[in-house]
Amino acid sequence: MIQKFDAIEKEAVAAMEEKQNNDIPQIYVGCATCGNATGAQSVVQTIKNKLDKENVTAEIKEVGCIGMCFAEVLVDVIKPGRPRISYQDVTPEKAEEIIDSYILNDDHRPDLALGFFGEGGPEDIEQIDTGDVFKNQQRVILKNCGVIDPENINEYIARGGYKGLAEALEMKQEEIIGVLKDSGLRGRGGAGFPAGRKWESCLKPQADQKYVICNADEGDPGAFMDRSVLEGDPHSVIEGMIIAGYTIGSSKGYFYVRAEYPLAINRLRKALAQAREKNLLGENILGTGFDFDLEIFQGAGAFVCGESTALVMSIEGNRGWPKPLPRPRTTEQGLWDKPTLLNNVKTFSVVPQILSKGADWFKSIGTEGSPGTAVFALTGTINRSGLIEVPMGIELKKIIYEVGGGILNDRKFKAVQTGGPSGGCLPEDKLHLSVDFDTLVEAGSMMGSGGMVVIDETTCMVDVARYFLDFTFEESCGQCVPCRQGTQQMLEVLNDICEGRGREGDIEHLLELGDSIIKSSICGLGQTAPNPVLSTVQYFRDEYEAHIRDHACPALVCKNLIVFTIDEEKCTACGRCRKACPVEAISGEKKVPHKIDQSKCTKCGICFQECPERFSAVVRLTGKENLAAAARGRLSDV
Amino acid sequence: MTNSIDDIADEARVFFITGSNTTETHPVIGYRIRRAIKNGARLIVADPRRIKIAEHADVFLQLKPGTNAALLQGMAKVILDEKLYDEDFIKNRTEGFEEYAEKISSIDLNEMAEITGVPAELIAEAARLYAGSNPAAILYTMGITQHTSGTDNVLALAGLATLTGNLGKRGGGVNPLRGQNNVQGACDTGALPNVFPGYQPVSSPEANKKFSEAYGAEIPDKPGMPMTRMFKAALEGQIKGVYIMGETPVVSEPDICKITEALGELELVIVQDLFFTETADYADVVLPAASFAEKDGTFVNTERRVQRIRKAVSAPGVAKSDLDIFCELGQKLGLKGFDYSGAAGVMKEIGEMNPKWKGITYERLEAGGLSWPCPDENHPGTPILYGEKFLTASGKAQFKAVDYKPPAEAPDDEYPFILTTGRSLYHYHTGTMTRRSEGLSDLYDVEKALISLEDAERLGLSENDRVRLSSRRGEVEAEVKPVSELKEGTVFMTFHFAETCANQLTNSELDPVASIPELKVCTVNMEKV
């Protein structure tokens, strides 16, 4: 091991040990974007004030996302000699209570606690790491997220950080590539291209300059994996990039981060400065003579800039447009026409561990074709939304029902959408499928970069397709006709279907369009844009047909296809709906069942929500006949 | 031009553009240069204005107006000092190198920097770039020539090209971009006081004899008066009558007051033009001429390429082509040989009188233009000059070092600014044609004297403010536009607009050899009105 690194590591370990041995409580507050959005910063402030007031010394750490976004704000307390107790939904008031009860006294407040980590915790609360949330997870990429202070490089080093780099610097470039190839690591950006092969093809060309780029332009709706890694464990990505620079012979790298990620950018900046200070980055790294530095490039947030050639164009100061085929490979002629290695945040982040723990360790996780873990941003109508990391090959069912805790309000599962706007929706009979790069593609969806949205029975699948099409329509760069005009055409047709203007032949029109867009678009955005439509037609064609033929939205979502009415027999004339109606469309007096004037109704749905469940007098109807009756003003006849 | 547009645009690795606002005055050559730069060619620009093409320059030298020779010889010194010249070329194809080198080497580069206002290091950088990438093409226009030192400036440019062996080869050369559609042809056909067609000196006994016999006259063997002197001679009573065709001296000539005064003195002024020009007011007879679209003939472009123009429509009213007018007039004057069978017939005679054009006929021109020299009917034309020998007695290029001479006027307390003039993309010369285009006028119709931001601030001037500009010769009122492209103390105006006639101000001092007026430098005062 490089001597210089030994010293750095020892210093870091000593610093951490000193902290752990000084007998003061440690308080972790989840301060990633998810935590901050729910008020973590005011919780931190309250804790600091309270501790000051009570004259208690404790260490407060602002940590990244541990993945349990459903429970934010999360505050974890480790009292000396005790396990780590996690408190959920913490507000400033609750924070004061926790300090009063648990830090100043010895009441661990089971009523506020989510559980504890490790062993030997109080019996009246759950052990989290063996519970449903974590037992199916395997945290490799996220191992430091929510655990270390991302703004303190020593914590990263003390947990084995930069060891991979130190080892790599003593290896030959080909050896590193050999380990990567052996590990079977596939790029985590979505397409799953073998990383070792990519690095190799970037090592080969001779050039006076080569570049390493980290693609942190995560932009799928509902995806926040990369952001969480950058916020919670920035050094792991930096370390991976330095190793990449050394391997391919590059001295300069870029983070391409969207400007909407200010916290990630801020943490990265601090991390880069610390790494430079420790001689892990910059000139003559660890005295080996290897120079490498990193720069942050803030993207303007165009989804298409996640496409590698568009990303490169964007850094070069051009319009972020993908380059049409045939074009030189980025690994041969990328940024400023120099060989360029471009990988996703998670790919770089896992590289140091592969180097320090070995290819076999990595291969032991996941499946043969897709070794390692998958990180998902699990969202939608699910009980426990959050950031999860599971071994490749896990069944979809397990993710949804065990890690995610099942469907919200015990409603019926309908579909799971993976791969964001490029992916597709899989119905219940596909839940046995295992999660890996290849299986999901076969089923008509894809891994993508890791968004996973759970959809229940109250969601209209045509509307879901429309939602994703609207996204790609807005994000299409406009360069090629099929994507620019085609997504617009598909969106128009979907709008028509959702609004009762669907025509016979529209489904075939959509399928034909989708086929042509996939075949003739320039880049991945267009080539995958029809997927949400094609997969919903494949699995939920009846819903499309109902919309078109019967003007019926079976999920009772599409406004133009539903009417609200009041069941006279159930109505108790409580008046809630009448008072809540914003357009005074509801009439009725005490003891007289209420009525909705269809000519005034804007279908906002407030009456439906207001009517107490025990009455359920406000009902939604759909279908041609109901709509026609409503139009005639004689809905009660139906 | 010593070279053709094609070979320069395709093969020059460096362009040195000086005293030429190429993209505005020769737009289509400007396109080619911008394309060449896109494809990797390098660019040096030397100009008192940060003109548009300077945006693409690797080295931009913003010299003080009228200091060209100092800049160019400063570059030559660097080339000599750093031994960047082409030894083989100098040995085999030139003479007078030692004397030249001795004189240039004694120049103090810092002094040149002082004179030109361009840092010595930048001059050196330009020299290295120009000499370092062969072939390199020099392009210039009136910014080099319209000076009392115009001839010296051209010699200094020629010196650079000779030093670096950039003559007689593709992609190189010294290339004056001719400003008017047929200025080359007018020179070639002898509309000059000192030479007959084909640059045969009037003083040459053989030439004089040939022409005198052919024209049936006794032609003097002394050069006549250049136009710039004719008006002075009119004031002195030596010239009594002038025949002015296709030209508006009361807008285009320097020191207009003198011109109008001279026109008033003349017994006879004949004006022949498309329109009733500003000069026509002073005429005794005005003759309506046909435009280029209404007649057959040839124009010779800046590459010496003779090309056909063809009659497309009839001339208005009874207007006639200049050719028809001259044939009739020649006969009325009782002169010999004015009975041609159209333009082709005249071309036949030109070929007989001018050996360089001998091989150019209308039949051949049907297939495309021909660059002269074209000495016989089978000759393909000569796009690049001096491939084998130069037009000197020995056939070798002659080095000639010049002495820097400052412009005739230098700024002083009374006239603290330097006015320099030029053209705009949207107009042409005196605007006789372009100002009658609604569209061009819509794009640009009011002269805006360009001034530097520094001067604007100091004088409290902002865009559209009016100023009175005055020189020792006259005054003009115009709107101003402060721009960053000018250095403090410099004012720029076009000469397209008779109502804000920059030539009221300009200096008619001449270059002693070429008799070209110093239109590019005169001193003026500027006051807000």
Add this chain to the structure above:
Amino acid sequence: MFKVTINGLDIEVEKGTTVFEAAEKAGIYIPTLCHHPDLPTFGGCRVCMVDADGKIVTACRAPVTDGMVVKTDTEEVSKVRLSNVELLLASHNKDCQSCTRNNSCRLQEVSAFVGINQERMRQIRRSVEPVKPDDSNPFFHRDFTRCILCGICIRTCQEINGVAAIDFAFRGFHTKVSVLGDKPIKDSHCESCGECLVRCPTGALYLSRPETPEREVESVCTYCGVGCGIKLGVRGDRVVHVEGNRDNEVNRGDLCVKGRFGFDFINHPERLKTPLIKKDGIFVEASWDEALDFVADKMSDIKSKHGADALGGISSARCSSEETYLFQKIFRALGTNNVDHCARL
């Protein structure tokens, strides 16, 4: 040389040739909307797609490989390009009769080739954004409802003229060709050379005062010394149009704003139509005989009184070589070398 088979025809082409060029050489038409021989390829219209060795590629960009088998009219290829043309038509102004490019429009040509079918078009949702044309430039206007975003104008401005005054702006379906700040084009650094107008495949860029000529006459531009070859478009006895002559070696079709648009002076009402002689300070119309007799008499008179050197001839760099020759001939024949022209100005 590479051997390529296109639709069963065997041809040999140089390495580096694109499929499009190879097809052209074989005389096979491949429809395209964004390709222009003067410009680098773009590859955005996706109409030139062909089957090359079983893969669908854009013919304009794909280089041939040795032994490549290209099929330009498979069912798959036809479907894809038909779909892309249909999509373009869906947001294209349908009023072809009032379009200046009616009958010379590339979109019409390509539509006819791919076979637009009214039945299919009925399934397609039309959406033409009613944007007002940009009529700020006096010579050409921009009609966004006819723009197919092929980028030819943009590449022309970048590659031919080098001004780069226009570029794509906004994104996706909202993409448009715009100047900096989406202002009217007159307020940009556009030099109005009209090169974009010439290359626009549809009527998106159109002449503000279009007149179709009846015949064309080859000539040379009368402005600067570059000597660009032009074609004068004549209708009746008027010049109504000027076009760059692509066969001329000097400019190969390129022109500047003056050369292309500055021809108003030819037909201008202020043109001199008759000789004028000043009598008592007033110009009066005269016949050619009167005028030229007057001139000849006066010149002879001066010559006999003061000698030929009392005459001066100011020729012009604007006239033909033949005319300047004759002019100097008159003066020299009269016995003076006092002849010059505006070469120094």
